[in-house]
Amino acid sequence: MPELELIGASPSNYVWACRIALAEKGVPYKHVSAKPHTPEVDAIHPFGKIPVMRHGAVELCESRAICAYVDNVFPGAKLMPADPVKAAQIEQWISLVNTEIDPVWLRQYLLAYVFPKTPDGSPDRALIEAALPKMERQFAVMDRAVASSGHLVGDTFTLADMNFLPILFYMGTRPESTALLQRSSALKHYLDRHMARKSVQETFPTFVSGQAAQAERAEQAA
Numbered sequence: 001m002p003e004l005e006l007i008g009a010s011p012s013n014y015v016w017a018c019r020i021a022l023a024e025k026g027v028p029y030k031h032v033s034a035k036p037h038t039p040e041v042d043a044i045h046p047f048g049k050i051p052v053m054r055h056g057a058v059e060l061c062e063s064r065a066i067c068a069y070v071d072n073v074f075p076g077a078k079l080m081p082a083d084p085v086k087a088a089q090i091e092q093w094i095s096l097v098n099t100e101i102d103p104v105w106l107r108q109y110l111l112a113y114v115f116p117k118t119p120d121g122s123p124d125r126a127l128i129e130a131a132l133p134k135m136e137r138q139f140a141v142m143d144r145a146v147a148s149s150g151h152l153v154g155d156t157f158t159l160a161d162m163n164f165l166p167i168l169f170y171m172g173t174r175p176e177s178t179a180l181l182q183r184s185s186a187l188k189h190y191l192d193r194h195m196a197r198k199s200v201q202e203t204f205p206t207f208v209s210g211q212a213a214q215a216e217r218a219e220q221a222a
């Protein structure tokens with residue numbers, strides 16, 4: 001079988017989710033770091049987003065599709081359970097997180113720090129402040145979701161957790177979201193517990209200089 005190539009910069013939560021899934025499944029692959037909207041990404045994703053994947057003649061984009069392909073083509077423990085209810089619940093949480101949580105926690109809040117469009121490059125306080133009331137409600141929802149079993153679905157680490165954990169990790173890197181985490185005890189415990197998992201540690205993103213120290217500080221503070 002040809003070697004699978006996963007293309008995309010490691011700090012991307014969606015790249016990280018795919019890498020956790022590949023590690024959980026035990027699939028060997030080559031990780032090619034590339035930013036969105038670069039030629040190797042644009043060649044596969046119609047909107048230039050990461051991750052994208054190549055496996056022989058098969059080219060795919062979208063993290064959920066990549067994980068489905070990996071799960072169905074490679075041997076190893078199934079990422080998706082045979083049980084239709086559990087499988088649907090996993091899809092439900094992936095969809096909820098990707099359509100409700102990611103746009104606010106990462107695209108609006110985190111990116112207002114990391115890639116602010118302010119004239120002097122300082123964090124975009126207006127976007128941050130506007131995100132916080134929504135985040136407060138969403139943290140409460142996610143805290144309740146993991147409270148009983150420490151997982152999003154059932155009592156094992158599933159694709160729903162692999163998809164959510166990278167997003168949650170970044171919440172420990174900024175002050176307001178760290179405060180929200182501290183008040184969400186089930187979510188905080190969930191983050192600490194699953195960040196220690198081998199597949200998550202092995203795939204921890206490579207940050208550039210200042211970001212590395214920041215991520216480390218955030219991890220210690222969270």
Ligand SMILES: N[C@@H](CCC(=O)N[C@@H](CS)C(=O)NCC(=O)O)C(=O)O
Binds near residue numbers: 012036047049050
């Ligand atoms: N639905 C996509 C989302 C991928 C995505 O938004 N990736 C971000 C990086 S985390 C990106 O490429 N952003 C560039 C852009 O939106 O133009 C997936 O699940 O793979």
